[in-house]
Amino acid sequence: MWKPPERIKFFPSLARLPSRQEAQASRLFSPIQLGPISLRHRTWVPAMVPWRSNEEGEVTEDVIQWYARFAQGQPGAIVIEATGIRNVPSGPLLRIGDDRYIDGLKRLTRVVHEASGGHTRLLIQLIDFLRIRRRPDPQVFFERHLVLSEALLERAGLGGMPAEQARQALFEQGPQRWQDLLDARDWQSLQYGAREQVNDLHLPHIRQLPEELPDLFAQAALRARAAGFDGVELHYAHAYTMASFLSATNERSDGYGGSREGRVRLPLEVYRTVREAVGKNYAVGCRFLTEECIDGGTTLDDSRWYALQFARAGIDFLSTSRGGKFDDAKQPGIGQAAYPYTGRSGYECMPQYLSDAQGPFGRNRQATASIRHTLQQEGLHTPVVSTGGVHNFEMAEAMLAAGDCDVVGTARQSLADPDWALKTWLGQGDQVRLCEYTNYCEGLDQKHKQVTCQLWDREALDEPGIRLSLDGKRRLIAPPWQASELSDKPAPTTQP
Numbered sequence: 001m002w003k004p005p006e007r008i009k010f011f012p013s014l015a016r017l018p019s020r021q022e023a024q025a026s027r028l029f030s031p032i033q034l035g036p037i038s039l040r041h042r043t044w045v046p047a048m049v050p051w052r053s054n055e056e057g058e059v060t061e062d063v064i065q066w067y068a069r070f071a072q073g074q075p076g077a078i079v080i081e082a083t084g085i086r087n088v089p090s091g092p093l094l095r096i097g098d099d100r101y102i103d104g105l106k107r108l109t110r111v112v113h114e115a116s117g118g119h120t121r122l123l124i125q126l127i128d129f130l131r132i133r134r135r136p137d138p139q140v141f142f143e144r145h146l147v148l149s150e151a152l153l154e155r156a157g158l159g160g161m162p163a164e165q166a167r168q169a170l171f172e173q174g175p176q177r178w179q180d181l182l183d184a185r186d187w188q189s190l191q192y193g194a195r196e197q198v199n200d201l202h203l204p205h206i207r208q209l210p211e212e213l214p215d216l217f218a219q220a221a222l223r224a225r226a227a228g229f230d231g232v233e234l235h236y237a238h239a240y241t242m243a244s245f246l247s248a249t250n251e252r253s254d255g256y257g258g259s260r261e262g263r264v265r266l267p268l269e270v271y272r273t274v275r276e277a278v279g280k281n282y283a284v285g286c287r288f289l290t291e292e293c294i295d296g297g298t299t300l301d302d303s304r305w306y307a308l309q310f311a312r313a314g315i316d317f318l319s320t321s322r323g324g325k326f327d328d329a330k331q332p333g334i335g336q337a338a339y340p341y342t343g344r345s346g347y348e349c350m351p352q353y354l355s356d357a358q359g360p361f362g363r364n365r366q367a368t369a370s371i372r373h374t375l376q377q378e379g380l381h382t383p384v385v386s387t388g389g390v391h392n393f394e395m396a397e398a399m400l401a402a403g404d405c406d407v408v409g410t411a412r413q414s415l416a417d418p419d420w421a422l423k424t425w426l427g428q429g430d431q432v433r434l435c436e437y438t439n440y441c442e443g444l445d446q447k448h449k450q451v452t453c454q455l456w457d458r459e460a461l462d463e464p465g466i467r468l469s470l471d472g473k474r475r476l477i478a479p480p481w482q483a484s485e486l487s488d489k490p491a492p493t494t495q496p
């Protein structure tokens with residue numbers, strides 16, 4: 001992953017810990033209404049792909065155990081990882097693109113609701129993404145993938161040569177010449193792997209996205225409701241299709257790009273179609289970017305405006321993230337796919353402990369606050385979820401007290417310690433296992449390996465009945481936590 005050149009080290013801290021009484025009277029542990037559902041607390045586990053599904057995209061026992069473990073910590077809400085809305089093979093990414101997934105998802109919602117004692121609301125993030133190929137071997141690229149045009153052959157001085165020979169001749173010209181000869185898009189495909197973009201109006205399936213996506217999202221939301229989820233989060237963030245529509249790089253000329261109005265059109269149409277399908281008594285929110293953090297990308301000014309459009313359309317909550325784009329991703333090795341969290345924008349999304357003067361903690365706080373203040377000024381009270389480097393009670397409480405957000409998302413801190421909020425609520429915050437922001441987990445995600453946390457994945461490997469990673473070296477879920485004796489209440493346990 002890209003790191004700021006300053007490489008200043010930051011260390012998380014528990015900061016000031018509240019007593020049990022203070023915690024239970026705090027804003028963080030007060031309820032909030034998200035459209036038709038209420039959260040018991042304002043703690044939120046944002047979507048995180050743990051690579052626990054299978055090639056069929058099904059809910060496996062590992063998926064269930066993973067989320068049950070988060071639920072034992074009783075956060076206000078858990079958002080299940082980005083889940084594909086299409087009925088197409090997508091590797092081991094969870095899917096909801098067909099009714100055959102409903103039974104597995106039902107089991108997941110039942111187990112998670114039970115594991116939290118009914119305290120945690122469960123949402124699922126719905127995602128669409130465009131095709132991306134691995135970075136090709138140059139020889140294979142010239143032999144098979146490059147589309148030969150007359151213009152290219154002319155430029156290379158190969159006009160009239162039979163295709164097979166021309167391909168070989170082009171390959172033999174070598175990298176220096178390739179950059180001059182290939183058009184920008186082909187050069188990029190050779191360097192990074194071919195990646196479809198919403199601007200590719202010459203491709204019929206890309207042109208048709210505005211026709212097909214609203215219904216695909218709506219069908220997925222209906223399945224989520226049938227499976228017992230409390231709501232859905234439309235994934236409008238990072239490097240994926242809907243975020244690409246919102247992006248300032250969206251230049252579509254069919255009314256779905258260019259101006260802000262054009263760029264927000266499909267996200268609003270998707271939302272309205274989902275809403276029509278599930279009705280007003282079902283929670284529908286979206287996750288979007290405060291800033292794309294790429295050259296020429298959307299700015300806070302754009303996202304404040306988008307937030308107003310979403311809120312006016314009646315969305316139940318807005319969850320923010322930042323960065324995480326393909327545009328500035330590092331070049332992958334040959335045979336590897338680009339990963340959208342390797343460039344500067346990726347750093348903004350999941351900042352690490354080696355940072356710049358701003359540091360990794362609360363990196364999206366001010367931008368999110370600015371969005372919330374804009375909404376409030378317009379009399380819109382749509383709850384806003386803020387995520388990014390939050391890891392202790394004091395910080396979360398300060399964000400709520402300042403009116404910077406309504407709900408506090410903690411992704412890696414919840415991965416490091418799924419019980420962190422419960423421990424704090426019980427006045428046992430000194431037992432919280434603090435995330436160190438090393439991004440070991442993110443490195444596993446990048447390799448599509450089962451995600452774990454380095455702070456607990458080698459602990460008690462001989463514990464009876466635990467499931468291990470495919471390499472047999474790591475435990476797949478955090479060890480159980482036993483609360484210390486409490487004087488006025490039986491001690492809860494997070495034993496699975």
Ligand SMILES: Cc1cc2nc3c(=O)[nH]c(=O)nc-3n(C[C@H](O)[C@H](O)[C@H](O)COP(=O)(O)O)c2cc1C
Nearest residue numbers: 046047048049081082321349388389410411412445
């Ligand atoms: C392993 C991993 C997987 C993630 N998967 C998703 C995802 O599926 N959808 C999403 O919107 N964000 C995803 N994220 C980003 C997080 O939700 C969150 O925005 C980011 O980690 C910053 O928050 P934090 O500082 O609290 O970790 C993922 C993060 C990690 C570490």
Ligand code: SF4
Nearest residue numbers: 435436438439441453
């Ligand atoms: S591996 Fe654990 S400690 Fe490191 S960033 Fe991920 S959650 Fe935090």
